[in-house]
Amino acid sequence: MSDEYENKSGYQAQSSETISGDSPGISPDMDYVRPAENAEQDLYHPHSFIEKWVFCQDAKVIGVQYFLTAVFTGVVGLILSWLMRLQLGFPGLAGFITAEHYYQFVTMHGMIMVVYFLTALFLGGFGNYLIPLMVGARDMVFPYVNMLSFWMFFVAVAVLMASFFVPGGPTGAGWTLYPPQTILEGTPGHGYGILLMLISLALFVIGFTMGGLNYMITILQARTRGMTLMRMPLTVWGIFTATVLAMLAFPALLVSSIMMTLDKLLGTSFFMPTILKAGEVLEYGGGSPILFQHLFWFFGHPEVYIVALPAFGIVSDLISVHARKNIFGYRMMVWAIVGIGALSFFVWAHHMYVSGMNPWFGFFFASTTLIIAVPTAMKVYNWILTLWRGNIRINTVMLWCLGFIVTFVNGGITGIFLGNVSVDVPLSDTYFVVAHFHMVMGIAPLMVIMGAIYHWFPLVAGKMLNEKLGKWHFWTTFLGAYSIYFPMHYLGFIGVPRRYYEMYDSPYMTSGVGLNEFISTAAFIVGAAQLILVFNIIKTLKTGKKAEQNPWKANSLEWFTSTVPPEHGNFGDRLPVVHRWPYDFNVPGADEDYLPQTAAPSEVAHTEVEKT
Amino acid sequence: MHAGIIFLLVIIGSVLFHIFTPWYWTDIASNWQGMDDTITLTFWVGGGVFVAVCLFMVYCVFRYSYKEGRKAEYKPEDKKLEKILTWATTLGVAALLAPGLIIWNQYVNVPKNALEIDVMAWQWGWQYRLPGEDGKLGTTKVTNINDENPFGINIDDPFGRDDVLVQSDYINLENNKPVKILLRSVDVLHNWYVPQFRSKMDAVPGIVTFYWFEPNKVGEYEVLCAEYCGVGHYAMRGGVEVQNAGDYNKWLSEQETFDELIAKNELEFENKKLAKNNNLNLNKDIYKEE
Numbered sequence: 076m077s078d079e080y081e082n083k084s085g086y087q088a089q090s091s092e093t094i095s096g097d098s099p100g101i102s103p104d105m106d107y108v109r110p111a112e113n114a115e116q117d118l119y120h121p122h123s124f125i126e127k128w129v130f131c132q133d134a135k136v137i138g139v140q141y142f143l144t145a146v147f148t149g150v151v152g153l154i155l156s157w158l159m160r161l162q163l164g165f166p167g168l169a170g171f172i173t174a175e176h177y178y179q180f181v182t183m184h185g186m187i188m189v190v191y192f193l194t195a196l197f198l199g200g201f202g203n204y205l206i207p208l209m210v211g212a213r214d215m216v217f218p219y220v221n222m223l224s225f226w227m228f229f230v231a232v233a234v235l236m237a238s239f240f241v242p243g244g245p246t247g248a249g250w251t252l253y254p255p256q257t258i259l260e261g262t263p264g265h266g267y268g269i270l271l272m273l274i275s276l277a278l279f280v281i282g283f284t285m286g287g288l289n290y291m292i293t294i295l296q297a298r299t300r301g302m303t304l305m306r307m308p309l310t311v312w313g314i315f316t317a318t319v320l321a322m323l324a325f326p327a328l329l330v331s332s333i334m335m336t337l338d339k340l341l342g343t344s345f346f347m348p349t350i351l352k353a354g355e356v357l358e359y360g361g362g363s364p365i366l367f368q369h370l371f372w373f374f375g376h377p378e379v380y381i382v383a384l385p386a387f388g389i390v391s392d393l394i395s396v397h398a399r400k401n402i403f404g405y406r407m408m409v410w411a412i413v414g415i416g417a418l419s420f421f422v423w424a425h426h427m428y429v430s431g432m433n434p435w436f437g438f439f440f441a442s443t444t445l446i447i448a449v450p451t452a453m454k455v456y457n458w459i460l461t462l463w464r465g466n467i468r469i470n471t472v473m474l475w476c477l478g479f480i481v482t483f484v485n486g487g488i489t490g491i492f493l494g495n496v497s498v499d500v501p502l503s504d505t506y507f508v509v510a511h512f513h514m515v516m517g518i519a520p521l522m523v524i525m526g527a528i529y530h531w532f533p534l535v536a537g538k539m540l541n542e543k544l545g546k547w548h549f550w551t552t553f554l555g556a557y558s559i560y561f562p563m564h565y566l567g568f569i570g571v572p573r574r575y576y577e578m579y580d581s582p583y584m585t586s587g588v589g590l591n592e593f594i595s596t597a598a599f600i601v602g603a604a605q606l607i608l609v610f611n612i613i614k615t616l617k618t619g620k621k622a623e624q625n626p627w628k629a630n631s632l633e634w635f636t637s638t639v640p641p642e643h644g645n646f647g648d649r650l651p652v653v654h655r656w657p658y659d660f661n662v663p664g665a666d667e668d669y670l671p672q673t674a675a676p677s678e679v680a681h682t683e684v685e686k687t
Numbered sequence: 688m689h690a691g692i693i694f695l696l697v698i699i700g701s702v703l704f705h706i707f708t709p710w711y712w713t714d715i716a717s718n719w720q721g722m723d724d725t726i727t728l729t730f731w732v733g734g735g736v737f738v739a740v741c742l743f744m745v746y747c748v749f750r751y752s753y754k755e756g757r758k759a760e761y762k763p764e765d766k767k768l769e770k771i772l773t774w775a776t777t778l779g780v781a782a783l784l785a786p787g788l789i790i791w792n793q794y795v796n797v798p799k800n801a802l803e804i805d806v807m808a809w810q811w812g813w814q815y816r817l818p819g820e821d822g823k824l825g826t827t828k829v830t831n832i833n834d835e836n837p838f839g840i841n842i843d844d845p846f847g848r849d850d851v852l853v854q855s856d857y858i859n860l861e862n863n864k865p866v867k868i869l870l871r872s873v874d875v876l877h878n879w880y881v882p883q884f885r886s887k888m889d890a891v892p893g894i895v896t897f898y899w900f901e902p903n904k905v906g907e908y909e910v911l912c913a914e915y916c917g918v919g920h921y922a923m924r925g926g927v928e929v930q931n932a933g934d935y936n937k938w939l940s941e942q943e944t945f946d947e948l949i950a951k952n953e954l955e956f957e958n959k960k961l962a963k964n965n966n967l968n969l970n971k972d973i974y975k976e977e
Contacts, residue, residue, distance in 0.1 A: 253914075256810075263918055349892070351873040399753070401763050466757050469753065477690070481741055489733075495729065495783060497791040557697060570911075575921040581911075685763055
């Protein structure tokens with residue numbers, strides 16, 4: 076948006092007669108869009124089944140591949156969570172869950188859900204599918220590297236899953252992998268398990284870098300004519316900023332993985348001080364366990380926003396489309412995304428208030444952490460202000476968005492407890508933390524993923540998902556998940572520590588037994604409720620209603636492809652030309668309640684559009 | 688319409704749950720009431736925002752549900768409103784941050800009269816060391832640790848000789864007397880945590896970390912390890928008994944000092960040597976007899 080935006084003039088209302096003639100009232104370059112600077116991309120079209128569906132270079136297919144692989148890991152993570160809840164709610168009922176197994180489940184669940192499920196799903200899945208479509212490109216700028224990115228991810232997942240089958244089983248070091256215990260006896264999977272985990276993470280980072288470079292460069296260099304940065308859908312802004320964060324944060328994970336591998340295999344002491352185990356002094360000395368924590372959280376905190384920012388972006392678009400109203404405060408939203416992304420590199424040590432680092436850091440990191448609450452709150456206000464005076468379709472997609480707002484605000488506010496250094500002291504390492512991060516970066520992004528599935532399924536598959544099943548799916552998932560995590564905070568108040576295989580009969584814990592049974596039961600139901608979605612998808616693919624083009628009457632480019640579902644190359648013979656932002660809903664004077672980004676000003680000259 | 692009602696019930700349910708929950712703080716038994724108070728304050732402010740945002744959302748769902756032909760408002764921005772919201776949020780956040788930082792300042796500044804206690808952690812257990820009559824703890828080294836010197840005290844350090852050693856998961860504390868917990872670990876991360884005292888800090892191998900509190904309620908409390916430390920983490924429990932000065936001093940006088948341990952060890956060593964010699968002699972005798 077330019078400065079002209081200020082005077083609210085834009086294109087004034089003009090009667091249709093004025094444009095029909097060659098009236099001097101209209102400037103001739105009203106529809107002017109700068110010419111293309113680059114020649115069109117050459118695409119490598121597949122010649123065989125394998126090139127089309129396996130080693131495919133089409134970002135859309137790669138997106139679906141990423142999506143399905145990530146969902147597979149997510150299902151594994153879900154099953155692990157069931158096993159954990161079985162032990163916590165009904166200790167001893169499943170005799171095969173030993174303490175070793177429990178800690179392996181905890182570790183694998185955490186790592187899978189954060190890295191291999193959420194990150195891969197948002198950036199690899201939605202990023203690949205949506206970026207070229209939304210910015211009006213034929214494909215990613217480096218399709219071959221993009222293909223390699225997915226297969227590297229696939230190998231990383233295979234290595235991770237292989238760790239379930241090696242002697243000693245997968246690592247049980249907790250997803251944070253804090254040394255020294257990670258690589259010492261006394262932790263399950265301290266031999267092969269941890270090595271495979273570290274190798275898998277390294278592969279993931281390498282693969283992700285290939286994909287990430289693609290996302291960034293495609294967004295910066297391959298946007299279609301007229302698609303200025305400030306006309307991009309917020310989905311693209313969210314994914315773009317998250318990718319930049321990932322490019323800066325993942326190297327910290329990579330180096331810490333490599334350093335720990337060296338500590339494990341070659342006996343270096345990056346993270347290993349002098350250690351006495353079973354009466355013997357080990358051959359380590361001088362390393363710092365806290366150094367690892369700094370490296371890990373320098374990756375780990377931006378990682379939270381790598382998941383959250385795409386979710387912010389996507390939910391903004393979904394809310395706007397289904398409330399039939401422009402997103403409120405677009406510029407504020409963009410700057411909030413960028414600002415949160417930048418700030419996220421200065422808050423990492425709020426995970427380490429009681430880690431034994433110099434306690435004076437606490438002042439700095441508490442301040443930066445609470446500052447980040449301001450742009451985040453602005454985003455929340457803008458979402459609900461988008462609903463205000465809208466014309467809201469209460470369909471399945473919107474329900475997921477509303478569910479997101481409730482869970483995200485809830486989880487965001489408990490974040491203010493934990494970020495506020497001295498309040499964190501009693502709550503850290505308790506179930507309050509578990510409840511907080513599941514609410515804010517588990518359930519809230521999941522709500523967005525689900526909303527996005529219902530929203531874009533017609534585009535990807537060409538058929539409309541069943542609304543009734545969708546609503547059942549939403550309400551069981553939302554109400555179930557909320558009743559898992561909302562009461563869980565109160566276990567943390569009692570003081571119940573996390574990562575406890577068994578509480579025995581600690582006096583203050585006995586009151587929580589019933590609560591734990593309830594939470595576990597809810598967890599089983601919520602997990603099982605996801606079958607509704609599976610059923611819905613199968614049923615829809617078989618017998619579902621065929622989707623018309625642009626069924627939601629949205630404005631962004633992905634709905635204006637030459638075919639539905641879009642083919643390789645996306646837009647047929649001619650790339651679309653963009654004349655406006657994607658949020659022109661219910662523009663005064665317009666015939667329909669939406670104006671696609673491709674609508675030229677001269678076609679809708681009788682509307683009072685604010686210039687974007 | 689249904690959606691709005693269910694969301695409304697979720698919000699009302701959350702508030703009611705908070706008011707009537709049987710699961711809440713374990714009664715505090717230390718000086719960190721300020722932490723609880725800041726949590727309460729955060730609940731009021733944060734809870735207020737949560738309820739306000741969600742109620743506004745529910746209102747929108749009721750009021751602006753889709754009607755064919757209705758026009759949504761077209762207003763991309765409202766500078767004034769956005770400014771007001773930004774500043775109000777900043778103010779609210781600052782109001783929460785201030786008490787948090789003030790209490791943190793108290794947390795990192797240990798009172799001069801605090802009793803220093805060395806808490807030593809390993810997989811999976813605790814033991815404790817108190818300063819002797821000189822009021823100072825002797826220095827330690829991991830590599831010194833052995834059966835005769837379980838705390839790894841430097842033998843040459845004169846401050847260490849009178850240190851009181853508690854080779855048990857259980858320790859006693861004097862009521863209303865501040866203690867500075869000095870944490871060290873010989874193997875992996877641990878964390879000495881008593882929910883009733885509200886405070887905690889990781890024990891990190893290679894360095895000594897600290898925190899302080901002042902117990903103010905006589906009673907027995909369970910100690911939990913609060914930092915994951917391997918497969919025995921959940922079983923790494925201990926105990927604290929807070930006593931009045933009289934009982935505490937009686938308990939303290941019954942504990943062994945490092946000097947006493949050394950003497951005992953030497954005695955044992957002598958006895959062993961003697962026994963060994965006797966054994967040898969005995970063997971010799973047997974040999975002779977044969």
